[in-house]
Amino acid sequence: MTERGILFSGPMVRAILDGRKTQTRRVVESRRISPHGAFWDHGAYEPYCVAVNHWAFRLRQRTCLPSEDTGQYCQFDCPYGGIGDRLWVRETFAAFADGDLFFAADFVKGGRVCVPVHADDDPKSWRWTSSRFMPRKYSRLTLEVTGVRVERVQDISEQDAHAEGIPRVCAGGACECWSAVQDFAQLWDSINGNRYPWAGNPWVWVLNFKVLA
Numbered sequence: 001m002t003e004r005g006i007l008f009s010g011p012m013v014r015a016i017l018d019g020r021k022t023q024t025r026r027v028v029e030s031r032r033i034s035p036h037g038a039f040w041d042h043g044a045y046e047p048y049c050v051a052v053n054h055w056a057f058r059l060r061q062r063t064c065l066p067s068e069d070t071g072q073y074c075q076f077d078c079p080y081g082g083i084g085d086r087l088w089v090r091e092t093f094a095a096f097a098d099g100d101l102f103f104a105a106d107f108v109k110g111g112r113v114c115v116p117v118h119a120d121d122d123p124k125s126w127r128w129t130s131s132r133f134m135p136r137k138y139s140r141l142t143l144e145v146t147g148v149r150v151e152r153v154q155d156i157s158e159q160d161a162h163a164e165g166i167p168r169v170c171a172g173g174a175c176e177c178w179s180a181v182q183d184f185a186q187l188w189d190s191i192n193g194n195r196y197p198w199a200g201n202p203w204v205w206v207l208n209f210k211v212l213a
Helices: 010-017 158-163 180-192
Strands: 003-007 023-027 040-051 054-062 069-077 086-090 093-095 101-103 142-152 203-211
Touching: 040 142, 054 142, 158 180
Parallel strands: 003 086
Antiparallel strands: 023 203, 040 054, 054 069, 086 142, 093 101, 142 203
16 A cells, blocks of 8 residues: 555645545646657557556657657556555645644635634735645545546546536526536646646546545
C-alpha cells in the first residue's frame, strides 16, 4: 500500500465532504515520460489493463514527421497508484500561531467566502497557503483508491459526472432532464482549459475512491 498527495480545489473538497464526489479525472501527461525531448503524438496513446482493475499506459513513439514511426513503446503505471493505495488530500489552508487551522473549502459556497469565524477577522484577509504547499500533517482527508481505468475525458457518462461532484438539478420534487456532462465540461475547462481543454478530448486517469474514517 502506497500513500501519495493529491490536489483538490475548494469546491471539490466540499463535494467530497458532502459525499457527492467519489471519482476524479486526471490528465495522462506525456511530458512525464518524454525521453530526451522526443516527440509524442497524442493520438497514439494506448491504454491497456495489466491486471484486474489495474491499468497502465503506453505511447507509440513518433519523430517530428508522422510518416517516420519508430514503433517503439514506453510504458508507465498510473502515477496515482492502484486499488488499495491511498491519497491524502492537499487543499488550501490557513494556519495561525495559536494552533488554529482552517481550510478554504469550509468557506466556499458557490465560489464565495462565507461567514468569518476567527478573531472577528474576515477570512478574505487571512494568509491562505496554496494546496501545493500543504504538509501531510495538516491533511484532514485520506482517500482509498477503489478503481483505476483510462478513457477519453469526453467519454464520461451522466452517472460518472454526478460521481465527479456535479449536483443533480431537481424541481418540483423530481429531477429534471439536465446534462451533468455539460456542467462537468465547464468545470473541466475552468481547471484544465489552458493546457488540456475539453475540446481536445485528452486521455485521463479515472480514479474511484472512498473516504477513510
